[in-house]
Amino acid sequence: MDISRIRNFSIIAHIDHGKSTLADRLLETCGAVEKRDMRAQYLDDMELEREMGITIKANRATLRHEYKGTRVPAGEYMLNLIDTPGHVDFHYEVSRALAACEGVLLLVDASQGIEAQTLANAYKAVEAGLAIIPVINKIDLPAARPHDIAEELENTLSLPAEEAIFVSAKSGMGVPELLDAIVERLPPPKGDSTKPLKALIYDAKVDPHRGVICHIRVFDGLIARNDKVQLMGVGREYHATDVGKFFPKITSLENLTAGDVGYMFAGIKTIHDVNIGDTVTHASNPCDAALPGYHPPQQMVFCDFFPGPGTTSIQLREALEKLWLNDSSFGFEPTSSAALGTGFRCGFLGLLHMKIIQERLERESAVDLVQTAPTVPYELLLPNNKVIKIESPADMPSPDKFLEIREPMIRAEIVVPARSIGALMQLADERRGTHKKTDYLSTDRVVLTYEFPMGEVIYDFYDRLKSLTSGYGTMNYELTNYKAGDLVKLDILVNATPVDALSVIVHRDKAEIRGRRLITRLRKEISRHQFEIPLQAAVGSKVIARETIKAVRKDVTAKCYGGDVSRKRKLLEKQKEGKKRMKQVGNVTIPQEAFMSVLDPGDE
Amino acid sequence: MAQAKANAGSGGGVGWYVHLPFCTTKCGYCDFYSLPTQEDWIPDLVKAVRREMEVRDPGRAIRTVFVGGGTPTVLPADALRAVLEPISERVKKAGVEIEFTCEANPSTADELKLELLREMGVNRVSFGAQSFDLGELAVLQRLHDPSHIAEAVSLARAAGFENVNLDLIFGVPGQTMKSWRNSLRRAIELGPDHVSCYGLMYEEGTALTKQRRMGLVRPCDEDVEAEMFEATISDLGAAGYEQYEISNFARGGRRCEHNLIYWRNEEYLGVGPSAVSYLGGVRQKTKADVKAYIETWAGAEAPGTLAATLVFESEELGREARARETAVQMLRLNDGIELGRFTAQTGYEARELFGAAIEKNAAAGLLSNGGGAIRLTRAGQLLANRVMEDFL
Numbered sequence: 001m002d003i004s005r006i007r008n009f010s011i012i013a014h015i016d017h018g019k020s021t022l023a024d025r026l027l028e029t030c031g032a033v034e035k036r037d038m039r040a041q042y043l044d045d046m047e048l049e050r051e052m053g054i055t056i057k058a059n060r061a062t063l064r065h066e067y068k069g070t071r072v073p074a075g076e077y078m079l080n081l082i083d084t085p086g087h088v089d090f091h092y093e094v095s096r097a098l099a100a101c102e103g104v105l106l107l108v109d110a111s112q113g114i115e116a117q118t119l120a121n122a123y124k125a126v127e128a129g130l131a132i133i134p135v136i137n138k139i140d141l142p143a144a145r146p147h148d149i150a151e152e153l154e155n156t157l158s159l160p161a162e163e164a165i166f167v168s169a170k171s172g173m174g175v176p177e178l179l180d181a182i183v184e185r186l187p188p189p190k191g192d193s194t195k196p197l198k199a200l201i202y203d204a205k206v207d208p209h210r211g212v213i214c215h216i217r218v219f220d221g222l223i224a225r226n227d228k229v230q231l232m233g234v235g236r237e238y239h240a241t242d243v244g245k246f247f248p249k250i251t252s253l254e255n256l257t258a259g260d261v262g263y264m265f266a267g268i269k270t271i272h273d274v275n276i277g278d279t280v281t282h283a284s285n286p287c288d289a290a291l292p293g294y295h296p297p298q299q300m301v302f303c304d305f306f307p308g309p310g311t312t313s314i315q316l317r318e319a320l321e322k323l324w325l326n327d328s329s330f331g332f333e334p335t336s337s338a339a340l341g342t343g344f345r346c347g348f349l350g351l352l353h354m355k356i357i358q359e360r361l362e363r364e365s366a367v368d369l370v371q372t373a374p375t376v377p378y379e380l381l382l383p384n385n386k387v388i389k390i391e392s393p394a395d396m397p398s399p400d401k402f403l404e405i406r407e408p409m410i411r412a413e414i415v416v417p418a419r420s421i422g423a424l425m426q427l428a429d430e431r432r433g434t435h436k437k438t439d440y441l442s443t444d445r446v447v448l449t450y451e452f453p454m455g456e457v458i459y460d461f462y463d464r465l466k467s468l469t470s471g472y473g474t475m476n477y478e479l480t481n482y483k484a485g486d487l488v489k490l491d492i493l494v495n496a497t498p499v500d501a502l503s504v505i506v507h508r509d510k511a512e513i514r515g516r517r518l519i520t521r522l523r524k525e526i527s528r529h530q531f532e533i534p535l536q537a538a539v540g541s542k543v544i545a546r547e548t549i550k551a552v553r554k555d556v557t558a559k560c561y562g563g564d565v566s567r568k569r570k571l572l573e574k575q576k577e578g579k580k581r582m583k584q585v586g587n588v589t590i591p592q593e594a595f596m597s598v599l600d601p602g603d604e
Numbered sequence: 605m606a607q608a609k610a611n612a613g614s615g616g617g618v619g620w621y622v623h624l625p626f627c628t629t630k631c632g633y634c635d636f637y638s639l640p641t642q643e644d645w646i647p648d649l650v651k652a653v654r655r656e657m658e659v660r661d662p663g664r665a666i667r668t669v670f671v672g673g674g675t676p677t678v679l680p681a682d683a684l685r686a687v688l689e690p691i692s693e694r695v696k697k698a699g700v701e702i703e704f705t706c707e708a709n710p711s712t713a714d715e716l717k718l719e720l721l722r723e724m725g726v727n728r729v730s731f732g733a734q735s736f737d738l739g740e741l742a743v744l745q746r747l748h749d750p751s752h753i754a755e756a757v758s759l760a761r762a763a764g765f766e767n768v769n770l771d772l773i774f775g776v777p778g779q780t781m782k783s784w785r786n787s788l789r790r791a792i793e794l795g796p797d798h799v800s801c802y803g804l805m806y807e808e809g810t811a812l813t814k815q816r817r818m819g820l821v822r823p824c825d826e827d828v829e830a831e832m833f834e835a836t837i838s839d840l841g842a843a844g845y846e847q848y849e850i851s852n853f854a855r856g857g858r859r860c861e862h863n864l865i866y867w868r869n870e871e872y873l874g875v876g877p878s879a880v881s882y883l884g885g886v887r888q889k890t891k892a893d894v895k896a897y898i899e900t901w902a903g904a905e906a907p908g909t910l911a912a913t914l915v916f917e918s919e920e921l922g923r924e925a926r927a928r929e930t931a932v933q934m935l936r937l938n939d940g941i942e943l944g945r946f947t948a949q950t951g952y953e954a955r956e957l958f959g960a961a962i963e964k965n966a967a968a969g970l971l972s973n974g975g976g977a978i979r980l981t982r983a984g985q986l987l988a989n990r991v992m993e994d995f996l
Contacts, residue, residue: 528826530968530987553830556988558803558851560863562636562672563621563872563880566887566919569929569996576993 001078003259004188008080008217010097011135012125013107014115014474018137022107022169023061023083029175030063030079032248060203060215061248062261071184079182080261082202082217084121089350091124091478092298093203093329096277098124099293100202100217100261103131103186105178106159110136110144110166114152114441116415120476122157131186132157134164135178140171148442156441189219191258197221197229198287199256199264199280204271206326210242212268213250216280217261220287223280224255229266232290233278238266271328297329299347300408300479301354301374301458302391304335304501305361306343308368308592313342319365320344323357330357335392337501339585340370340595345392351458370592372501376455379406379482393503396489399540406482408454411436414465416473418444423468431456432507452477453485455505490515492522493536497586501595508539516545525594528552533588617665618883619865620691622653623876625674625894628712632745632815633773635807637878637892638674645894646679650686652901656875657690659901659908662883666694668862671706671726677717678709684717688724695725703767703861705730710756711748718763728767728860729760730800736787740776743821745811750790757794767858769798774832776804777821784832785839792843797858801836802851803829830986837982848938850985867937869930869949878916885926891916927952932992940972940979954978961994 013019063079084097098104104125108118125132134153136146150161165181167174203215216223223229227240244252245262256262268274275297279290307316320332330353335345348354354374361367377391381404390396396405412433416424421438428435428450436449452461457477465473490511492502502522506514515537522535526549533549561568582589626641626649669691676684688706695702705728706721713731721729735741736750753770760768770791774784791799806813806823815821824832837847845853849867852860865872874881878892890897891914900911921929927950934941946954955962955978962978965971970984970991984991 530990550827552987553827554833554986555990556803556833556850556986557805558801558833559805560800560802560851561866563866563874563882564889565866565869565880565882565929565933566889566917569932572932572989572992572996575989576996579993 003191003193003257004073005075005077006080006189006259007077007103007182007186008082008101008189008259008261009103009105009182009186010082010084010101011105011107012084012094012098012118012121013137014109014112014117017107017109017112017115017118018169019083019107022105022135022137022167022175023081025169025172025175026063026079026081026179027061027248029172029179030065032061032063060246060261062245065179065183067180067183069180069184077183079179082261089348089353092295092349093276094121095124095128095293096200096202098128098130099277099291100200101128101130102189103133103182105133105135105182106153106157107135107137108149108153110139110146110149111141113149113445114156114415116413116447116474116476119156119413119415119447120478126157132159133178133181133185134159136164136166137169139166140168140173152441156439156447189259191218191220193220193222193258195220195258196285196287197223197227197280197282198291199223200291201231201274201276201278201280203276204274204328206271207265210265212265212271212274214264214266214268214274214280215261216256216264218256218258219291220258221282222255222257223264225252228283229264229280230283230286231274231278232281232286233275233294233296234273236273237283238268241265241267270325272324274328276328297331297349298479299329299331299349300376300454301348301351302345302377303348303354303374304337304340304343304345304372304392305332305358306337306340306370306372306501306595308370311368315365316344316361316367316369319361319367320346322365323360327357329353337372337394339499339501339583339590340372341583343370347391351462370595372595373504374458375505376408376458378408378487378505380404381406381484393489393505394500396503396505399488404484405487407485407487409480409483410452410454410457410477411480412450412452412457412475412477414448414450414473414475415441416446416448416465416469418446420469420473421446421448424448424465424473427461427464427468428452431461451480453483453507454479488539490518491538492518493534493538494522494526494590495533495586495588496536497588498538499585499590511537511539512544515539519545519547522594523547523549526588526590529588531587616871617667618662619668619670619862619870619872620666621862621872621874621876621879622657622669622671622676622687622691623673623874623879624649624653624671624676624679624687625877625892626678627673627675628678628709628747629745630811632743632812633804633807633810635810636674639894641678642894645898646683648898648902649894650679650683652898652906653687653876654690655901655906656910659906660873660875660881660910661694662873665698665700666691666702668702668865669695669704669726670862672730673707675709675712675732676706677712681716681720685720685724688721688726692724701727703728705769705860705862707732708756709748710752713756713759715759715763718759718765722763722765727765728769728798729765730769730771730798731756731760733770733791734773735776735779735783736790737779737783740773740779740783740787743777743812744773753790754794757796767798768796769800769860770794770796771800771802773802773804774836775824775829777816777823779824779832781828781831781835785835788836788839792840792845797855798860799840799845799853800851801840801853803833833986834982846938850936850980850988864937867933868945869926869933886918886920888915888919889917890914923951924957926950927957928996931958931995935978935980935988935992935995938979940977942977944976958995961991965991965994 011019061081065077082097082100084094136149139146146166150164153159154161165178198220199216199218201214207213229240230237242265243256277294281287307313329349331347332344336342377389380388380402434451439447486508488508490504490506491498519535532551535547536543537545582591625638627638704726706726707730710731733753840853845855847853848859877894877897880889931941941954966973972979
């Protein structure tokens with residue numbers, strides 16, 4: 001197809017603003033999917049994604065649209081819809097998907113208006129130089145105020161209000177007009193099919209029978225079946241065994257040419273052999289330079305998984321391996337803890353990614369997990385001027401072994417109702433946030449821009465934000481840099497024995513309050529023993545908080561079970577079995593829940 | 605001879621337990637099978653119990669009888685007589701004086717019923733006194749007030765009972781050390797022959813457990829409960845009541861022979877819905893379902909043996925597991941695991957089977973190991989469950 005008849009675009013939206021529904025309707029309107037075959041939300045194909053209401057992996061479809069207008073030549077156009085992941089953890093994947101497009105549909109809910117994610121994605125699209133079509137969705141809902149929202153878009157993002165297209169993705173209202181607008185307003189791709197091959201891998205997935213399927217966008221040149229190709233970033237060569245497009249079913253083609261979006265199979269065995277953002281070129285006739293913006297997956301949240309009751313570390317490893325094969329941004333390696341035994345240190349893009357992996361492990365492999373508190377990576381400047389990264393508090397050396405410790409910083413855009421500004425500022429203050437600016441979206445909604453140490457927001461910040469704003473607050477963040485901080489390792493000692501799995505890295509000023517909270521929670525989780533158990537929180541050799549679990553006085557069933565001797569015996573057996581499943585640290589038995597309770601932020 | 609007894613199963617006598625599930629109302633803490641009296645069902649229930657006794661009588665000497673529930677004395681006199689008669693006849697026929705207990709509530713034991721019990725050969729009466737504090741009785745949802753207890757005891761004495769037990773409960777929400785010791789004192793003043801002191805348990809499905817979950821009652825502090833338990837042993841001891849089991853105290857050698865059968869893991873027949881039997885190494889519990897019970901036993905074609913449909917649980921432990929269970933039961937007794945008795949009954953040497961458990965708990969001061977028996981110390985009694993776990 002003539003390159004001028006191609007349009008490559010993504011839909012960007014805040015969660016729940018109707019991205020998947022709109023994608024479905026576009027497919028249906030173009031006849032790519034028969035209405036009767038339409039599974040609700042065709043593009044979200046993982047069960048978990050459906051349940052969490054988010055799109056985890058970018059997905060795709062090539063649509064044929066018969067344009068009957070006059071602004072551009074009439075006739076058939078090929079519209080490549082490139083779906084983007086819909087969550088804050090997947091910035092890099094989003095940026096690569098956008099790099100494959102010439103334009104985006106900025107989808108906004110007609111009653112909710114602009115949210116933090118809308119903004120973040122819109123900024124990305126602007127930075128990437130993409131054409132933007134504002135689309136206001138759910139206009140048929142009673143609370144819809146499409147014109148107000150169009151104004152908001154104009155005020156905030158300088159997108160002319162009259163350019164907004166009003167649709168109802170649910171009913172299909174406005175969708176034909178939207179298809180025409182895509183053809184009219186988005187520029188065709190630029191590219192030269194005669195140049196050496198230059199294609200972007202913007203997504204990759206595992207096909208159970210054929211290995212890795214790379215989703216690619218061809219910028220220059222042509223890729224054909226049997227071509228010998230090179231992945232420039234990882235520096236490996238493969239044979240392209242099949243190329244084609246998604247209609248949305250996989251359809252083999254002779255070749256893909258400049259401007260095309262499609263797929264490539266190249267006998268790549270595991271997803272970890274491919275990095276999103278990598279450039280595909282011909283091995284024998286490579287292009288001059290790889291596409292910009294590539295970097296390997298960056299794991300920013302780490303935690304350890306240990307096998308829980310009823311799971312062995314071998315079973316856990318198998319479960320992790322199975323997931324690993326499908327998720328290029330997740331990593332794990334064996335680790336061991338004096339308290340919890342053999343387990344695995346796992347790295348994730350962000351907190352949601354961690355939660356998804358944890359749930360998938362439990363659901364798909366039925367393993368029991370004991371999880372340690374999530375942490376961010378820290379950089380240590382050593383006396384020899386080398387910088388090392390640590391991904392677990394347990395790896396932090398004593399303070400005399402390094403000159404400086406640096407923590408990752410993020411820039412966060414937080415959209416809240418104006419009445420919540422005070423509460424949010426207080427929360428941000430508690431989390432060592434630095435206020436950067438405040439912008440009004442309208443008289444009653446604001447965007448606050450903050451800089452935070454990432455470690456301060458990784459677990460409960462989002463929940464707190466939600467509760468402060470009665471659910472209206474939204475947040476998006478992006479990693480900026482590493483900054484030196486006064487950070488210390490907080491150790492927890494149970495009966496004078498440090499429990500490595502409970503250590504955390506915190507700011508010195510917050511060590512005491514954090515330590516106090518931790519041991520208070522532990523006191524509730526550890527049952528009384530036949531001796532007194534001191535609990536201490538310490539920084540170095542200095543104890544900053546302590547509590548004591550009193551010795552047990554009474555554990556006797558002074559009851560008449562009559563002849564029901566079996567029942568009494570079974571109760572004892574159950575109690576004994578319960579203890580077996582606890583972890584022994586020194587001579588103290590700690591229930592699995594105690595390790596998990598560290599994750600529960602509790603009351604501030 | 606020891607070996608013969610160990611393998612017996614059909615040798616010596618058995619205890620008889622009869623469960624009559626009706627009560628006036630259900631107490632807040634009770635998780636035994638009981639339900640409000642259904643007048644219409646009584647004749648059929650009586651018929652069913654009589655039939656079950658006839659069919660399931662193992663034909664061996666009756667060592668003890670215990671009639672419990674529920675509240676046996678809520679049955680009308682003629683029904684109660686009809687239930688007790690078959691046992692009474694058997695006991696008389698054997699011509700041996702045995703312990704024959706019937707439970708009663710202080711408020712439902714009138715002179716007529718007590719006399720009827722005596723006439724049927726009942727020689728021990730056990731009253732659910734629970735507390736002498738009106739507030740605590742209300743928390744426990746008992747129907748009597750403290751004055752009923754004294755009245756019941758004097759009626760029992762008047763009827764000729766020489767063996768009277770009072771049940772008491774400690775660890776009641778709102779109970780203090782002072783009120784508990786007061787209950788103990790008032791119980792002692794009534795001069796019972798036997799006192800059982802149970803620690804309140806929050807059993808699944810009881811009203812009290814629900815109230816606790818809803819935050820309506822606050823459980824007694826664990827340390828206070830421990831002190832109550834210690835006060836129980838010392839106060840009753842000072843009054844001449846010897847502790848012979850964790851919760852049981854007797855004067856003048858009047859230990860409860862029937863319960864001793866349970867604590868020694870010996871054999872018993874249980875009759876009535878939800879009753880447990882332990883015969884020939886098989887422990888069987890029947891369903892807690894009066895209707896099904898009546899339909900089966902009082903039906904047109906009453907079975908000639910325990911109907912499988914009535915069995916709720918059946919368990920036959922292996923030899924070693926049975927020995928372990930026996931040890932755990934015996935540890936409840938102040939006599940402990942009497943080495944000779946244990947070997948005779950189970951075929952195992954206790955010191956061999958439990959070497960590590962004995963060593964560990966003796967070192968912790970929870971067990972004594974001398975004088976031909978393994979016993980819990982006072983500290984060990986307070987932590988009995990932990991010690992027992994090691995014997996399982």
